[in-house]
Amino acid sequence: MPFLTDQIRxxxxxxxxxxxxxxxxxxxxxxxxxxxxxxxxxxxxxxSDYTPEEIDRKISIYSTLVNLEWNDKLINIWDTPGASxxxxxxxxxxxxxxxxxxxxxxxxxxxxxxIKYWRNLDERNxxxxxxxxxxxxxxxxxxxxxxxxxxxxGVEAFPVTFPIGAEGNFKGIVDVLHGKxxxxxxxxxxxxxxxxxxxxxxxxxxxxxxxxxxEGDEDLLVKFIDEGELTDEEIEKGLxxxxxxxxxxxxxxxxxxxxxxxxxxxxxxxNIIPTPNGGxxxxxxxxxxxxAFKITPDADMRALVVKTSNDQxxxxxxxxxxxxxxxxxxxxLYNVNEQKKEKIxxxxxxxxxxxxxxxxxxxxxxxxxxxxxxxxxxxTLASNQNVPKFISLKTPxxxxxxxxxxxxxxxxxxxxxxxxxxxxxxxxxxxxxNPETSQNVFSGMGDLHTxxxxxxxxxxxxxxxxxxxxxxxxxxxxxxxxxxxxxxKKQSGGHGQFGRVVLAxxxxxxxxxxxxxxxxxxxxxxxxxxPGVEKGVIEAMKRGVLAGYPxxxxxxxxxxxxxxxxxxxxxxxxIAARNAFKDAMRNAGPILLEPVMNLSVLVDSNYLGDIMSDxxxxxxxxxxxxxLSNGIEEIRAQVPHKxxxxxAIELRSITxxxxxxxxxxxxxxxxxxKTADEVIAAAKEFMDERAE
Ligand SMILES: Nc1nc2c(ncn2[C@@H]2O[C@H](COP(=O)(O)OP(=O)(O)OP(=O)(O)O)[C@@H](O)[C@H]2O)c(=O)[nH]1
Ligand SMILES: [Mg+2]
Numbered sequence: 001m002p003f004l005t006d007q008i009r010x011x012x013x014x015x016x017x018x019x020x021x022x023x024x025x026x027x028x029x030x031x032x033x034x035x036x037x038x039x040x041x042x043x044x045x046x047x048s049d050y051t052p053e054e055i056d057r058k059i060s061i062y063s064t065l066v067n068l069e070w071n072d073k074l075i076n077i078w079d080t081p082g083a084s085x086x087x088x089x090x091x092x093x094x095x096x097x098x099x100x101x102x103x104x105x106x107x108x109x110x111x112x113x114x115i116k117y118w119r120n121l122d123e124r125n126x127x128x129x130x131x132x133x134x135x136x137x138x139x140x141x142x143x144x145x146x147x148x149x150x151x152x153x154g155v156e157a158f159p160v161t162f163p164i165g166a167e168g169n170f171k172g173i174v175d176v177l178h179g180k181x182x183x184x185x186x187x188x189x190x191x192x193x194x195x196x197x198x199x200x201x202x203x204x205x206x207x208x209x210x211x212x213x214x215e216g217d218e219d220l221l222v223k224f225i226d227e228g229e230l231t232d233e234e235i236e237k238g239l240x241x242x243x244x245x246x247x248x249x250x251x252x253x254x255x256x257x258x259x260x261x262x263x264x265x266x267x268x269x270x271n272i273i274p275t276p277n278g279g280x281x282x283x284x285x286x287x288x289x290x291x292a293f294k295i296t297p298d299a300d301m302r303a304l305v306v307k308t309s310n311d312q313x314x315x316x317x318x319x320x321x322x323x324x325x326x327x328x329x330x331x332x333l334y335n336v337n338e339q340k341k342e343k344i345x346x347x348x349x350x351x352x353x354x355x356x357x358x359x360x361x362x363x364x365x366x367x368x369x370x371x372x373x374x375x376x377x378x379x380t381l382a383s384n385q386n387v388p389k390f391i392s393l394k395t396p397x398x399x400x401x402x403x404x405x406x407x408x409x410x411x412x413x414x415x416x417x418x419x420x421x422x423x424x425x426x427x428x429x430x431x432x433x434n435p436e437t438s439q440n441v442f443s444g445m446g447d448l449h450t451x452x453x454x455x456x457x458x459x460x461x462x463x464x465x466x467x468x469x470x471x472x473x474x475x476x477x478x479x480x481x482x483x484x485x486x487x488x489k490k491q492s493g494g495h496g497q498f499g500r501v502v503l504a505x506x507x508x509x510x511x512x513x514x515x516x517x518x519x520x521x522x523x524x525x526x527x528x529x530x531p532g533v534e535k536g537v538i539e540a541m542k543r544g545v546l547a548g549y550p551x552x553x554x555x556x557x558x559x560x561x562x563x564x565x566x567x568x569x570x571x572x573x574x575i576a577a578r579n580a581f582k583d584a585m586r587n588a589g590p591i592l593l594e595p596v597m598n599l600s601v602l603v604d605s606n607y608l609g610d611i612m613s614d615x616x617x618x619x620x621x622x623x624x625x626x627x628l629s630n631g632i633e634e635i636r637a638q639v640p641h642k643x644x645x646x647x648a649i650e651l652r653s654i655t656x657x658x659x660x661x662x663x664x665x666x667x668x669x670x671x672x673x674k675t676a677d678e679v680i681a682a683a684k685e686f687m688d689e690r691a692e
Pocket of ligand 1 (some may be wrong): 015016017018019020022024040041042058059061080081082134135136137254257258
């Protein structure tokens with residue numbers, strides 16, 4: 001029997017690197033009976049870390065979809081990577097989930113990536129649970145982890161389960177919601193009575209739980225105030241509402257490796273987490289018009305492609321989240337974005353690397369279609385052609401770039417093809433030819449991100465990929481007004497060429513780029529030739545006089561000129577204007593502009609001093625610094641692009657891998673002196689090389 005919308009629960013397991021997400025997913029599968037026995041990440045046999053690159057590095061790189069059945073419900077689980085290099089994968093799984101399970105390492109509590117992913121979930125207003133993992137470790141501290149969540153995120157977080165005998169002596173958990181306790185040994189759980197020394201803690205947590213549950217419901221609140229307690233059923237009822245409204249954050253304790261605490265978690269997910277029916281809101285819009293769209297089982301089929309990957313055996317896999325209606329195998333649909341028909345063949349439920357064939361997918365479910373001809377990630381598939389499409393998933397801009405090339409043309413073509421394919425799978429990668437610098441630039445979220453893709457290409461396609469630091473896209477501009485005149489004149493055989501242009505240029509405010517006006521008085525140049533003049537100016541601005549970089553923020557005015565009744569042409573005026581512009585620019589105090597980025601760095605407060613002095617050595621200007629909560633600092637600064645080319649690597653080494661940053665282009669700023677001389681010299685060298 002296929003599962004109906006009300007029986008489906010889909011969530012993403014997210015958290016800081018190495019907190020134990022993959023181990024947790026593996027052990028949930030084992031507890032749920034989806035696999036016989038759990039494997040270790042260390043031996044490379046887990047269901048979700050199955051690619052060679054994941055097995056080699058013992059980390060998750062891709063988001064992997066698995067599922068299990070529990071209490072007559074289908075639970076879809078995304079195991080997501082922790083390293084921020086792969087944030088695109090994490091966000092894509094958030095997009096196709098109704099809630100998230102944040103995993104904390106009980107020794108460290110909230111960490112940098114926890115904060116990053118939490119913020120993203122805030123933007124989606126997505127309900128979340130917290131699993132405090134590794135309770136078996138000696139330095140595990142459950143209470144500290146719970147208060148960390150409260151402190152960092154200002155949310156109402158409270159334990160639904162808490163550990164028995166923590167700090168190196170972990171024995172089991174107390175289930176606050178059902179007033180029961182369980183002991184774990186040899187992977188088995190046994191019910192015990194709540195230990196005496198924990199009965200006070202239990203009472204305290206039970207009261208907090210009941211209070212939180214009562215808040216959203218007036219009847220419950222009255223009863224709680226009158227009697228000071230609620231029944232299990234009443235708490236469940238109140239929690240359902242509170243979670244649906246994303247008002248509370250229930251916290252669970254356990255050990256993924258021991259499979260401890262997982263039954264309570266699965267029961268909570270199937271009994272308390274609300275049905276997705278009417279739940280997930282995906283904003284859709286056309287031309288800025290936005291409207292919320294909710295999961296609806298009884299409606300025309302509409303689905304969203306949330307992820308695309310390329311499988312060695314099955315070809316292209318499109319992960320599809322059904323938003324409304326039912327998706328059926330072997331049907332013809334419309335790709336709303338492309339306005340094209342798309343034939344859906346077989347449908348599958350992925351389980352790690354395995355694909356299990358299914359016939360239908362209900363609204364809220366996630367499955368895979370293979371070998372779709374035209375459909376890409378972020379596109380909408382529908383049974384009806386004329387429906388609005390879902391808006392594209394917002395992914396962060398790449399923060400690390402390298403220039404790539406191959407030794408010969410044939411392997412370069414192959415490399416290009418594979419890199420474009422990689423970008424199709426991962427929206428946080430980009431690959432493009434930069435005409436300004438004449439380089440192929442491959443960008444991603446960090447050097448780990450880009451090197452994993454390149455290593456895979458090198459290995460699978462046996463191509464030698466040559467990498468180098470990318471050149472910076474400098475600009476040129478002027479500092480003062482200037483004027484020049486130029487006559488283009490050629491008398492060769494039949495038709496001659498004649499055009500004379502008097503051109504004035506002046507600086508525009510930074511960022512205004514370009515302006516052209518015609519102030520010719522009395523028909524010295526006919527109207528028909530003015531477009532030729534403008535073309536000449538535009539052409540001249542493509543390559544400045546200092547180092548051949550594009551010229552920006554200049555207003556040009558054609559003041560006067562002269563034409564010839566027979567020999568003038570648009571081409572002649574274009575050439576004259578181009579040269580007039582260059583001459584004028586030489587006299588207008590030309591300078592170089594460099595791109596300056598807005599940088600936001602998240603670090604532990606003990607690295608604050610190091611970060612500040614490092615930023616100043618990078619010619620950075622600090623804009624502000626704020627303490628997000630105790631421990632984590634956010635530093636905002638503006639730093640020249642040139643100084644950030646390797647920041648993804650260097651920040652990691654300064655902060656032992658804990659720091660993270662975002663960067664976006666902000667503006668161009670003038671450079672002079674030695675910095676400028678170096679750029680000009682390098683450009684000359686480069687142009688000479690190209691001329692050879
Ligand atoms: N002691 C202990 N170790 C654990 C537990 N869960 C995971 N680990 C170990 O922690 C390490 C990381 O576990 P993973 O499951 O790969 O963690 P992850 O969060 O998936 O890591 P990334 O995918 O790289 O973010 C491995 O060595 C696990 O064996 C636990 O409950 N107790
Ligand atoms: Mg993992």
